[in-house]
Amino acid sequence: MKGSSRRRLGQRVFTEQVRECRDKGYLLSSKKIGSGAFSKVYLARATPERIQHNAKLSADLQDKHHAMVAIKIVSTAEAPAEFSRKFLPREISSLNATYKHLNVVQLYETYQNSQRSYLVLELAARGDLLEHINSVSARRCCPGLEEDEARRLFRQLVSAVAHCHSSGIVHRDLKCENILLDEQGLLKLTDFGFANCSGLKNALLSTFCGSVAYTAPEILMSKKYAGERADLWSLGVILYAMVTGKLPFKERQPHRMLHLMRRGPTFRQGLSSECQDLIRGLLQLRPDARLDLQQVAAHRWMLPFAPALFCNVLGTAPEEPKFPTALDEVPRLKDPEPLGTLVQLQRPQRPGAHHDRTSEPTPAFGAPRLLQAHLRCSVASPGVGFRRPGAASCSQQPLSLCSISAAPKEARHCQVK
Numbered sequence: 193m194k195g196s197s198r199r200r201l202g203q204r205v206f207t208e209q210v211r212e213c214r215d216k217g218y219l220l221s222s223k224k225i226g227s228g229a230f231s232k233v234y235l236a237r238a239t240p241e242r243i244q245h246n247a248k249l250s251a252d253l254q255d256k257h258h259a260m261v262a263i264k265i266v267s268t269a270e271a272p273a274e275f276s277r278k279f280l281p282r283e284i285s286s287l288n289a290t291y292k293h294l295n296v297v298q299l300y301e302t303y304q305n306s307q308r309s310y311l312v313l314e315l316a317a318r319g320d321l322l323e324h325i326n327s328v329s330a331r332r333c334c335p336g337l338e339e340d341e342a343r344r345l346f347r348q349l350v351s352a353v354a355h356c357h358s359s360g361i362v363h364r365d366l367k368c369e370n371i372l373l374d375e376q377g378l379l380k381l382t383d384f385g386f387a388n389c390s391g392l393k394n395a396l397l398s399t400f401c402g403s404v405a406y407t408a409p410e411i412l413m414s415k416k417y418a419g420e421r422a423d424l425w426s427l428g429v430i431l432y433a434m435v436t437g438k439l440p441f442k443e444r445q446p447h448r449m450l451h452l453m454r455r456g457p458t459f460r461q462g463l464s465s466e467c468q469d470l471i472r473g474l475l476q477l478r479p480d481a482r483l484d485l486q487q488v489a490a491h492r493w494m495l496p497f498a499p500a501l502f503c504n505v506l507g508t509a510p511e512e513p514k515f516p517t518a519l520d521e522v523p524r525l526k527d528p529e530p531l532g533t534l535v536q537l538q539r540p541q542r543p544g545a546h547h548d549r550t551s552e553p554t555p556a557f558g559a560p561r562l563l564q565a566h567l568r569c570s571v572a573s574p575g576v577g578f579r580r581p582g583a584a585s586c587s588q589q590p591l592s593l594c595s596i597s598a599a600p601k602e603a604r605h606c607q608v609k
């Protein structure tokens with residue numbers, strides 16, 4: 193289709209969406225605040241009548257003193273049948289199950305027709321954690337957040353994940369891009385497309401979900417896994433990213449990734465030993481050796497400010513274990529690459545702007561076919577259509593996390609068994 197016809201079609205579709213939203217009591221703006229594989233997210237305003245008639249909206253917006261929401265429009269007509277049948281309902285039911293926690297994005301309501309589904313969401317207008325880390329790093333001319341800020345955010349994240357787990361939901365795609373910030377700087381966990389409600393307690397899962405850089409080793413090894421423990425690994429990666437501005441393990445091939453994981457994370461100078469200890473506790477290879485959420489909440493790095501916050505969610509603090517720091521017995525690779533090298537890049541602006549990497553060497557240890565497909569998809573070239581984080585005031589380029597976390601949107605859905 194020619195550019196001008198595509199534009200006309202886009203305009204017509206948008207006009208329909210504006211009308212459909214207006215019929216439901218929302219004034220859709222043309223400001224697009226994000227997009228996913230099959231969705232676009234727009235800024236919108238709830239009408240006073242709608243607020244009055246929707247209990248969730250009125251309860252929440254009253255506290256916020258505004259009427260703005262985010263409307264995620266999912267093009268179900270264009271999405272694969274599996275997406276509409278499986279992932280979208282999963283996202284909606286997970287958001288309903290986790291209502292209502294201060295640090296989990298709220299779903300106010302949904303409506304749909306034969307072409308699309310609309311999710312009316314709490315607005316988190318200050319971008320995601322990845323952008324935040326990058327812009328703070330650029331401003332400070334030093335990668336990562338200050339530990340105090342990281343602590344404040346991480347405590348909110350732990351509280352959100354604890355709430356999900358206690359509501360019977362494992363997220364399975366915890367990463368910096370799925371953590372949004374609102375106008376008050378409050379953290380809001382989002383994107384429950386891979387969430388699973390049977391991943392708790394004794395049930396073991398086998399589906400590979402999420403982004404490789406944040407994925408627990410047991411999943412990379414195609415083992416059956418406990419969803420809660422896998423979420424804890426991802427928390428360790430996120431905390432590492434917060435305080436260092438890098439990813440702890442950055443490799444394309446699963447066997448090399450696993451090798452790095454076995455060696456454990458390395459830390460920048462100046463990072464407190466308490467923070468290092470907490471990260472090590474989360475990045476334990478053996479899922480049952482990993483800290484659980486209670487232990488995380490009670491960890492001494494978490495405590496300096498208002499430890500009482502966690503008492504409601506998590507109960508009392510258990511003993512804090514110690515973690516091995518030495519390299520384990522795995523043989524060294526001949527030519528290990530530097531860990532978590534900073535590269536200048538960002539997420540693709542257009543979903544799907546990725547290179548076909550079919551010529552990549554096949555992972556040697558026999559990763560599942562779908563995981564290999566994911567790896568090929570997820571190593572998007574850093575040069576293509578990436579958006580820069582906030583203005584850099586220093587001579588360095590803006591700092592950012594590595595490209596493996598910026599998986600093209602399609603890739604995230606094509607790999608799930």
Ligand SMILES: Nc1ncnc2c1ncn2[C@@H]1O[C@H](COP(=O)(O)OP(=O)(O)OP(=O)(O)O)[C@@H](O)[C@H]1O
Pocket residue numbers: 225226227228229230231233262264297313314315316317319320369372382383385601602604
């Ligand atoms: N409630 C919100 N407030 C503000 N921005 C949002 C909100 N929800 C989503 N966004 C923005 O829209 C983007 C896409 O949203 P989301 O990740 O939910 O879509 P998705 O279709 O699930 O994406 P993916 O294909 O990555 O799974 C987010 O990265 C974020 O920038």
